[in-house]
Amino acid sequence: MLEIITSSALPVRHGFFTRKGGASSGVFAGLNCGTGSSDQTEIVAINRARVAEAMGVDAGALAAVHQVHSADVVTVVGPTADRPRADALVTAAPGVALSVLTADCQPVLLADPQARVIGAAHAGWRGALDGVLEATLDAMEAAGARRDRIRAVIGPSISQPAYEVGQEFFDAFLAEDRDNHRFFTHSPAGRYLFDLPSYGLHRLRSAGVGHAEWTGHCTYRDSERFFSYRRTTHAGEADYGRLISAIRL
Template identity: 55%
Template sequence: MKLTSPLLAAVPGLRHAFFSRAGGVSGGIYASLNGGVGSSDDPGHVAENRRRMAALLGVAPSHFLTAHQIHSPDVAVASEPWTADQRPRVDAIVTRTPGIAIGATAADCGPVLFADGEARVIGSAHAGWRGALTGVLEATIAAMEQLGAARGRIKAAIGPLIRQRSYEVGQEFVDRFTQEDAANARFFVPSTRSGHAMFDLAGYIRMRLEGAGLAEIDDLAICTYEDDRFFSYRRSVHRAEPDYGRHIHALVLE
């Protein structure tokens, strides 16, 4: 049902989980642990799935928080629970409040969990290509610093996401990255299709984290597209499915 990062597991007083799609109550294309409130799944099933994830992290469902993600570099600070209709429109959440689980929702994009165990400050970020390119990872680190974290102590774990061998993009995508920085060309390799390339999202995320001054970074090295234990937006498109499930990857201070 869940995977963990050895790096984060070693942080005292921290619980975290990268959830797979197993262990829930949803059926069909959402089977079974779909946490996406934005999906077309039965809302009751989604609520029960989120309750189960919250329980595994040792918090009440009301304290299991996610945002309305918009592929932005924006960050919210969670000091108290919010309701589903109060979700901020951001792509990262930080907190120093024990007992509040903060999560990133993903189904191919890169979930990244952060922790400074000494300052007891944590963060979660949804890093798709657009958010990573526009600075969501750096913004998360800066927001953690505002709460007392030190970037030299922050540990980060990259969760399940679509890997380079499955992530084909067009030339305009490549151009956008190389126009930002010519060195970004190293994150692309030729595709078998003319005018296309394969993008290394995980490698790009790691580079941005290292560039921000983080020295301890873990990567679960799982491809959501190839591994049926995980939801994948791109796989659902290739299968002509009408919708797809979403994972929640989260952490909480005890």
């Protein structure tokens, strides 16, 4: 059975899918939806078809992008097999499900239910720092949304206790805004621990969204439910699965 995390803050059909209920095996065991992984192509296609069915759309209406940790956003006008290089999608078209893949980065689903405009963003530290969330809001406004009506939910992401980073990382955030120091604490080893979800919430709220929240799930800590790039790296595994998050009107 698929396990789908939802939020009452989003009054449209959506879901942050866990790794449960998929057809993959080995290090990809479960619902690996990453076409860029070394998992079997046909198995990934089965997993994605299960997600499309759960979202009530045909597989061809599960829109996606080729994610590159950018601040680029595409506006989707209908079902398409194209996957442009970008990290967020926006649409006002009914019957299209927007999707993003993550494995520690933030999946962010957004909706202005009154204007019937939705968005989905892949916001890792680089994309968030470079403005992918604000760019998504801009694209939603261009499609008819109003910023103060937009509701945004950050799904399962790596949490601060598991996100150890170095001095250069810390310096990059302080160069952007000296107040960003508040998103860091020190690890027992004296390195920095970064609070990615809090930073994402800060960027969303500072941009003027009507509501923003995080589901509170850590991808690193819960290996039964979530894939994690960092956990895979620490374990010395060759590859890792990708979680999918989706939203539709």
